Structures are given as structure tokens and as C-alpha cells.
Amino acid sequence: MSALRPPAGLASVSAAQWRTLAAAMLGWMLDAMDVMFYAFALTAIRAEFSLSAAAAGGLASVTLLTSAVGGVAFGVLADRIGRARALVWSILLYSVFTALTATAHSLAELVLWRSLVGIGLGGEWAAGSVLVSESWPAEHRGKAIGLMQSGWAIGYIVAALLASAILPTHGWRVLFAIGVAPALLAWWVRRTVPEPQLWQRAARGDRLPLAAIFRPPLLRRVVVATSLTSCLLFAYWGVFTWVPAYLASPVAAGGAGMGVVRSVGWIVPMQVGAFLGYVLFGVLADRFGRRPVFLTFVGGAALLVPVYGQLGARPAALMAMGPLIGFFGHGYFSLFGAMLAELFPSSVRATAQGFCYNFGRAASALAPFVIGALADRHGIGSALALTSAFFVAAGFLIMFLPETRGEVLQ
DSSP states (O other), X not given: OOOOOOOOOGGGSOHHHHHHHHHHHHHHHXXXXXXXXXXXXXXXXXXXXXXXXXXXXXXXXXXXXXXXXXXXXXXXHHHHHOXXXXXXXXXXXXXXXXXXXXXXXXXXXXXXXXXXXHHHHHHHHHHHHHHHHHHSOGGGHHXXXXXXXXXXXXXHHHHHHHHHHHHHHHOHHHHHHGGGTTHHHXXXXXXXXXXXXXXXXXXXXXXXXHHHTTSTTTHHHHHHHHHHHHHHHHHHHHHHTTHHHHHHSOGGGXXXXXXXXXXXXXXXXXXXXXXXXXXXXXXXXXXXXXXXXXXXXXXHHHHHHHHHHTOOSOHHHHHHXXXXXXXXXXXXXXXXHHHHHHHSOTTTHHHHHHHHHHHHHHHHTHHHHHHHHHHHHHOHHHHGGGHHHHHHHHHHHGGGSOOOTTOOOO
């Protein structure tokens, strides 16, 4: 399915390839901004709708569940109509329905809009990651995916800054209304980003690509990769859905007692660490291989998260550890866009990536609810420690997948 070719410098990357990366990175950045609006508005939404921590976590879980549906659906769509076209539709969906979240005046309406947001959120990664993987040279694929994933950290920071500026004076509805802005990106992508030549050349005779990935020889890879993403995404969403609430919540509730505005000063350095983690993971994975670098990152996250959750009202310690939590707790995501692309042929690549990643996202939908329920009993900081077991499980599972560094896609 592949061969190795000698490395070349980044000077060999064309303007069109950089433009493709920019489109996917911006889409992922704005995806993060929209989804993190809910995390920052969580305290205000709980107060307005009288929600327990478990119920508020359950609402986040609804978005994750529907994002899994969207990811699988857009993966199939990207294999049928093209990666760039699928990316455009996903951006339009999540931006419009994020803005409509601002109109919710009942819990049922809130559930409806957040469910529809999820479909677009899931679709963006399924289309954008394959678009980059098929457009960039094999020797730089890890770096490109790392840069694309780093858009998440930038979007997180943008969401934090907007939340601190808007929530105290204008409320959560204005914050969500701003979420329509990414629709402008969809227009730019449609006009300037071409479909990868690899997709244009690929045979698409299989009219049921989703069925094709459940037949040998792909079935085993699908099962292992899906189990891996399930564990890792459970750990991620269990931690980072609740980190803003952990920093903002009172010490008596197991939090750090900072409040929303002050906590932003701690979240931004954490996301700077995340940005560096995404980018450096890609560089290291292209140099040393996907598997050893992934094990280093998930091992670091498993060790650091329980310690971070017990720091409580120790602002200096939280500030010092924040960039490390961001670095090890995010960087491993740069594995998926590269490795999943390298495991599957072009005819079903987006379908396979969309399924493996987003079935994992569906499984992880329990994480915000589980951590919220534990937080009601033991405090948010203590509840975060559960996620370490899932980081460790992900490290175990990657040993059952082949090393794919340097694969030339077919």
C-alpha cells in the first residue's frame, strides 16, 4: 500500500499545500472556539437552567454524541463528494447552529441546538485531516497534522479571551451569537482550496465505503484504532470539559476558587503549552516514529493530571503546571490525522478516519457526565484523576498498530 521516499525540506511544499493546511487549521481553530464557548459558559448556563454538575456534563455529552454521528457521516461524504467540499458544509453547520444556541430559552431548545452543533463539529475533523494528509508530502505529514491540530489551542485561547470579555457584562447568549463568524471561512475554502489529486485519481467503485472498512484486511485496524481513540478521547474530554469549571469553582466544591475572569490568566498559558505540544509532536513523530512519541505524551498526561487536580487553591503551582498539562494533555492528538491516514487506502480513507475517530468520540461522550457525577460527590479536582487510567489504556493499545512513519499514501 505504500513505499518510503527520501526526506526533503519544507521548501518543497507548494503554495497550494500551505493554503490547504491553512484552511484545515482555521476550521479546526474555529471548531475549538465554538465548542469551548460551552465550557466557559458552563457556570452561567447551570445557574440559568438550574442544572446539576452531572446534568451540565450530560449536555456536553449530547454534543459529543452527535459530533460522532457527524464525523462518520462527513467521512463517508468526503469519500464521495470530496474533502474540501465536505469541509465547507461542516463549517457552515457548526457556525450557524452555535449562533442559534443563543436563542435557547428552555433546556429542550438548548439540547436541540447543541446536538446540531455537534454534527458540524465532528464533520470538520473528518474532512479537514484527510484533506491535509492527502495534500502534503509523506515526510512532512506529521508536521502538517501537528500544525493543523495546533489550531485547537489557538481556538481555545480565543474562546477564553472572548469569554472573559463578554460573559461578565453581556452574558452567554452574546458569546454564542459570535459563533456564526466561521461561516466566512467556508466561503474562502470553497473558492481557494482544491481537492487533493490523490482523491481525484482514486477509484470510488465501492458504493458502501462504510461496509468496506469492516471487511478484512481493514477490520482489525479499525477495531484497534477505534478502541484507542475511545480511551484517549474519554480521557481528554473528561479533563478539558471540566478544567475551566475546576479553575473557576469555589474551593469548597473541589475547585481552585478563581472565578471566570481570573481563571483565563491560567488557561491561556495552558493552551500555549498545548500549541507547542501539537507542533512538537508532529516534528518528533516524523523524526522518531508515531508510536514512541505517542507513548511519551500519554504517559506524561497520566502522571500529571491527578497531581494538577489536587492543587486546588495554589495559584502559583497551577500556573507552573498548566503549560505541562496543556503540552502532554493535547499533543498526542497530532497522531491521529497522520497515522489513521497511513493505515487506510484513499477509496475509504475519510470513511475509516471518520469512523475510528468519531466512534471514539461517541464513547467519550460519557466522560463529561461521569466526571460531573463524581464531582458532585468528591469535588472536581478529585474526579479528574479517573482519566489517568484511560491515558494508560491508550498507550497499551497503540502497541497493536503498525509504525507508519514515512508511508506514501496510495
